[in-house]
Amino acid sequence: MDKEKLVEKNRNRSVPLFECDYNLFDHHLEFYTALGFEIIYYQKAPYRFASVIKEGIGEFGFYGNKNFKENGNRGGCYIYVPNIQEVFADLKSNLKAYYGKIPSKGIPRISRINKTAEDWRVNITDPGENTIIIGETFGDSTTLMEAEDERVRELESKFEKAYAAAYRLAYSKEDFLAARNTLEVAFHKFTAGLNSDMLFKAKVLQAEVFASLGQKKQAKGAIREANEIQLTENEKVQLYSFYERLREINEDINTN
CATH class of the missing domain: 1.25.40 (Serine Threonine Protein Phosphatase 5, Tetratricopeptide repeat)
Known part of the structure; x- marks a missing residue:
């Protein structure tokens, strides 16, 4: 790995790790490739693990749990972006090209762009029921939510x-x-x-x-x-x- 790539690899960043069903591991990855993510690491043994990445969103890691149906943990994370409209249009276009339609209900699914008191956001629920929220914020979420709660009370x-x-x-x-x-x-x-x-x-x-x-x-x-x-x-x-x-x-x- 050259120096420039190594610097990028070691920059300050977070990589969320999610559980998914061991027996549906490849199906799980398929959904992310349909969204436009690239698989950058994949192993089947001694345990199932993979990483995917997409420019403008980030990197996620997945590991297969053989007992996922009985005691698997569903996770989630929030991704801040400055251009939610562009990100959503890209994700939607990729899903439409792959599946022939936009999976908007059931599992997996992607929401429309929704406006909350805090942000414009898109909710993605993957095949393991992990939730990825991609949002373009309006400001400090605590302050905004306190103001919204006060508005509703009044x-x-x-x-x-x-x-x-x-x-x-x-x-x-x-x-x-x-x-x-x-x-x-x-x-x-x-x-x-x-x-x-x-x-x-x-x-x-x-x-x-x-x-x-x-x-x-x-x-x-x-x-x-x-x-x-x-x-x-x-x-x-x-x-x-x-x-x-x-x-x-x-x-x-x-x-x-």
Whole structure:
């Protein structure tokens, strides 16, 4: 190894190590190569271990656990990037080229770009159920989350509080079942006097949650109900990003 490569190898960096199923080790690596990672180390004995790397994201290591199904550990990490839109477009293009579609639900999967109180982020769940979060932050996460918690506490509308909780469950934690249940209670109990724009945003979120759970019929119903909500032209302009998300959800349902 030449001096320049050795310097790069020894620069200050972290390499997350994840467990995966020993018997599905190569299938696990296949998903990362589909994302566009390059395998830079691979061994089958005396134990299964491999490393993958992708410019702009970093390096991950994997080792096979023969008892993964019984007592395997699921891990995760957060990767900071300055260009989340470009990174996501690249990952999505690679997956589309490899699989012929974007795996957006089930295991493995990749989310859309989601906006949280802290960042723009993409969640990747690999075949071993490890979670890779790739995000472009808005600033100090502790400060931002404290401000968001304070904003939610000050909300007077029980519906808006439920929407905020469901939004966080879906996009920050990917707990779609809890998000679905939270929204169902909100729609059942707290819609009296609700503004149309808030109702529209909640229906878009509900459609995405249903789609993420593979409940196509319910997702289509939520999309239809969202499109039936009467909004002013000014509200439609302000909710442009939500209309775009609704369009993406509808395309995903009809193509996957």
